[in-house]
Structure formats: structure tokens, C-alpha cells
Amino acid sequence: MTDKSGSNSTNQSTVAAFAILEEMARRGEPSRVTDLANDLGMPRARIYRYLQTLVSLGYVRQDPVTERYRLTLKLFHLGQAIADATQLTSVARPVMAALRDRVGQTVTLSLPEDIGMRVMDIVRIETPVQIVTRPGALLSFFTSAQGKLALAWGKAETRTLAQKGPNPARLAEEIIRARTLGWAIAPEEALPGVNAISAPVFDIEGRFAATITIVGSVQDITPEPAEALVAAVTQAAREISADLGCMEYPI
Structure with a gap:
């Protein structure tokens, strides 16, 4: 997926956050920032920022040892x-x-x-x-x-x-x-x-x-x-x- 720019930064952020969640679900295993950046065509710094937000909201967890990110069950419970x-x-x-x-x-x-x-x-x-x-x-x-x-x-x-x-x-x-x-x-x-x-x-x-x-x-x-x-x-x-x-x- 390529990172597309548009006039509404809020909508861009929402789309990007969901793209990250969907990609992590597709991969089915803990992911590195670099892996997600390559797969989604986004800058590593941007992926990192979104991941930190998702961690703070409880949708993503970072392994303190491997530093890889994985989805929590919060999305499952919502569904x-x-x-x-x-x-x-x-x-x-x-x-x-x-x-x-x-x-x-x-x-x-x-x-x-x-x-x-x-x-x-x-x-x-x-x-x-x-x-x-x-x-x-x-x-x-x-x-x-x-x-x-x-x-x-x-x-x-x-x-x-x-x-x-x-x-x-x-x-x-x-x-x-x-x-x-x-x-x-x-x-x-x-x-x-x-x-x-x-x-x-x-x-x-x-x-x-x-x-x-x-x-x-x-x-x-x-x-x-x-x-x-x-x-x-x-x-x-x-x-x-x-x-x-x-x-x-x-x-």
C-alpha cells in the first residue's frame, strides 16, 4: 500500500492507523516498525508514532525484549x-x-x-x-x-x-x-x-x-x-x- 496524501490530516491519520491494524492482523505475528513501514509504504517515524498511540489506547502491545509490536485482544472484544x-x-x-x-x-x-x-x-x-x-x-x-x-x-x-x-x-x-x-x-x-x-x-x-x-x-x-x-x-x-x-x- 502506498502512503497517499490528502487535504484532511485527521482523516489521513485515521486511515493510516487502521491500515497498520489491518496489516498487523494480516501478518499474524509480532511486527517490527521496519516491516510495517516497508509493507505499507510509510516512513518509519510515522509508523512509530501511530504505534505508540495504539499502544496508549490498548490496541497494540510492544514486547519489552524483542521490541516488536502485536495486537491485543481489545479489537476482538469490540467485535x-x-x-x-x-x-x-x-x-x-x-x-x-x-x-x-x-x-x-x-x-x-x-x-x-x-x-x-x-x-x-x-x-x-x-x-x-x-x-x-x-x-x-x-x-x-x-x-x-x-x-x-x-x-x-x-x-x-x-x-x-x-x-x-x-x-x-x-x-x-x-x-x-x-x-x-x-x-x-x-x-x-x-x-x-x-x-x-x-x-x-x-x-x-x-x-x-x-x-x-x-x-x-x-x-x-x-x-x-x-x-x-x-x-x-x-x-x-x-x-x-x-x-x-x-x-x-x-x-
């Missing part, structure tokens, strides 16, 4: 996370559609991240007033039904965040309630006039993986939601968990 999310969405979509038709409410699928719950998919119900949440939206751990489940069932680091919320005592009660009942609500907490009932999804190893949620107006989903709505969303969560290989639903 695995994307694959897992894609699989989860594919598995959940038919269950979400069936849940929407059963309860007549919009249904969402959300995945946990370090700073909140990310909405990955939405199956909407056509109503005069539409829920404005979109795929990609990030929901707070403290003011969403999905977030409360993450605080109740998520990673240890996530659970400790409950003490940093706006009302730790009340939040602690809601987390206990969520773990006891297996679902959570958030009437008018994320959006005015909107309530949600959310249930946790678990993966093949019994780990908290996602939430499935029905979302609607507080007139349709009251602060004390109807038993039929709760039963529908918790059953959907169990179905998705089973499809992911969860042999024994934890709740």
Missing part, C-alpha cells in the same frame, strides 16, 4: 460486543413485535453501557402521540426503568453508582423492589407524561444483558401498572433470555 448486540437484536425483534401487538404499546430494547442504558431497537405502536425516544438514545441509570434494572442486576461497578444518584435512599428502595419483583417502572421520570415497565434479559451465563420495555402514556401505563402489562413484559424478557441460552431465569 464480539458488536456481534453480540446484533445477535440480541435479531433474537429480540420478533418477541418485541409480539409484545407490542399484545399490549398495544411501544416496545424498546436497551443494552447497558458504562454511563447509561443505550436504546438499541424500537417497535412502535401507531398512536396520535408518539414516544419521541429514538434508537441510540442514552437513558440515565437513575431516572429510567431500564437504568434501575442495570443498577439492580448489572456489573458490580454499575451497581455502586446507585449511591451517586439524586436520591440514593429512594433509589435503593426501588432497586430492592426491582430485584424482588423482576421489573421496574419510572413514571414521568425520563419524559413528562410517559411511563415505562422494564424487565431484565439475561444471557447464556446468567448475566444481565439487556432490558425489554413497554413505553406509553401515564394514562395507559399507570404508576401502579396493570398486572396484565407486567406479566406480558416479564414473559417477553424470559423468552428472549431463553433464546439467548439462559437455562434458568434468575428471578
Whole structure:
């Protein structure tokens, strides 16, 4: 590959960094700066700078003895996370559609991240007033039904965040309630006039993986939601968990 110049230095840097990663993956063995420079047609000094950046980001490691560079598993884990999310969405979509038709409410699928719950998919119900949440939206751990489940069932680091919320005592009660009942609500907490009932999804190893949620107006989903709505969303969560290989639903 030849090193091509262009007008956008940021884009050049991005292209060069990915070219180095791809070449290292192709080689499949620890590489010297000189080897990469020759293969990519780039100056050794430039290759070295990019490698140092990739080392600092955790994508590349330098052997202190041989001084050769190799890829770490960080890229693998990123790819695995994307694959897992894609699989989860594919598995959940038919269950979400069936849940929407059963309860007549919009249904969402959300995945946990370090700073909140990310909405990955939405199956909407056509109503005069539409829920404005979109795929990609990030929901707070403290003011969403999905977030409360993450605080109740998520990673240890996530659970400790409950003490940093706006009302730790009340939040602690809601987390206990969520773990006891297996679902959570958030009437008018994320959006005015909107309530949600959310249930946790678990993966093949019994780990908290996602939430499935029905979302609607507080007139349709009251602060004390109807038993039929709760039963529908918790059953959907169990179905998705089973499809992911969860042999024994934890709740």
C-alpha cells in the first residue's frame, strides 16, 4: 500500500492507523516498525508514532525484549460486543413485535453501557402521540426503568453508582423492589407524561444483558401498572433470555 496524501490530516491519520491494524492482523505475528513501514509504504517515524498511540489506547502491545509490536485482544472484544448486540437484536425483534401487538404499546430494547442504558431497537405502536425516544438514545441509570434494572442486576461497578444518584435512599428502595419483583417502572421520570415497565434479559451465563420495555402514556401505563402489562413484559424478557441460552431465569 502506498502512503497517499490528502487535504484532511485527521482523516489521513485515521486511515493510516487502521491500515497498520489491518496489516498487523494480516501478518499474524509480532511486527517490527521496519516491516510495517516497508509493507505499507510509510516512513518509519510515522509508523512509530501511530504505534505508540495504539499502544496508549490498548490496541497494540510492544514486547519489552524483542521490541516488536502485536495486537491485543481489545479489537476482538469490540467485535464480539458488536456481534453480540446484533445477535440480541435479531433474537429480540420478533418477541418485541409480539409484545407490542399484545399490549398495544411501544416496545424498546436497551443494552447497558458504562454511563447509561443505550436504546438499541424500537417497535412502535401507531398512536396520535408518539414516544419521541429514538434508537441510540442514552437513558440515565437513575431516572429510567431500564437504568434501575442495570443498577439492580448489572456489573458490580454499575451497581455502586446507585449511591451517586439524586436520591440514593429512594433509589435503593426501588432497586430492592426491582430485584424482588423482576421489573421496574419510572413514571414521568425520563419524559413528562410517559411511563415505562422494564424487565431484565439475561444471557447464556446468567448475566444481565439487556432490558425489554413497554413505553406509553401515564394514562395507559399507570404508576401502579396493570398486572396484565407486567406479566406480558416479564414473559417477553424470559423468552428472549431463553433464546439467548439462559437455562434458568434468575428471578
